[in-house]
Amino acid sequence: TAALEIDRSLVLVGLMGAGKSCIGRKLAQKLGLPFVDADNEIEKAAGCSIADIFETRGEEEFREGERRVIARLLDGPPIVLATGGGAFMDPHTREKVKECGISIWLRADLDLLVRRTAKRNHRPLLNKGNPRQILRNLIQKRYPTYNEAEIVVDSQNGPPEETVKLALEGL
Numbered sequence: 001t002a003a004l005e006i007d008r009s010l011v012l013v014g015l016m017g018a019g020k021s022c023i024g025r026k027l028a029q030k031l032g033l034p035f036v037d038a039d040n041e042i043e044k045a046a047g048c049s050i051a052d053i054f055e056t057r058g059e060e061e062f063r064e065g066e067r068r069v070i071a072r073l074l075d076g077p078p079i080v081l082a083t084g085g086g087a088f089m090d091p092h093t094r095e096k097v098k099e100c101g102i103s104i105w106l107r108a109d110l111d112l113l114v115r116r117t118a119k120r121n122h123r124p125l126l127n128k129g130n131p132r133q134i135l136r137n138l139i140q141k142r143y144p145t146y147n148e149a150e151i152v153v154d155s156q157n158g159p160p161e162e163t164v165k166l167a168l169e170g171l
């Protein structure tokens with residue numbers, strides 16, 4: 001790839017199963033930037049899993065922690081940051097990303113999301129009922145907001161390299 005000078009963090013947004021972590025990791029490799037997964041950072045800071053945080057402290061407290069962690073990461077040197085699916089729905093986080101990052105929405109259709117989230121059931125939001133129905137509702141609720149991202153990339157069904165290529169072209 002041509003030497004792209006990235007002076008702001010790249011922030012991947014999109015629903016669970018869109019491929020934010022996978023694509024983010026590969027994108028970071030290509031660009032020579034560190035990759036950070038916001039969910040992992042939240043778990044490290046809390047000393048327990050996201051599922052545990054939801055269960056013992058509730059979603060609202062999780063969202064506050066998520067907002068703090070992302071703000072701190074975006075205050076540092078450029079990284080590729082994979083965010084949890086709800087992060088970009090927070091107006092403060094959207095402002096912060098607009099201010100010091102480049103947002104990339106990994107857009108994916110319902111079937112792809114259902115397939116990709118079916119393997120491991122560690123996502124508290126999908127454990128509350130029928131995953132397809134829940135994901136369908138989240139698409140309705142969130143896609144208009146994700147659409148505010150600077151760059152929109154269609155998450156490809158094939159090998160991740162195809163999606164990474166599209167993201168690089170978008171930069």
Ligand code: S3P
Nearest residue numbers: 015016039083084085086123124
């Ligand atoms: C959430 C998505 C999850 C995680 C939490 C809530 C959401 O992250 O942050 O379970 O609200 O969509 P992934 O999108 O990485 O699965």
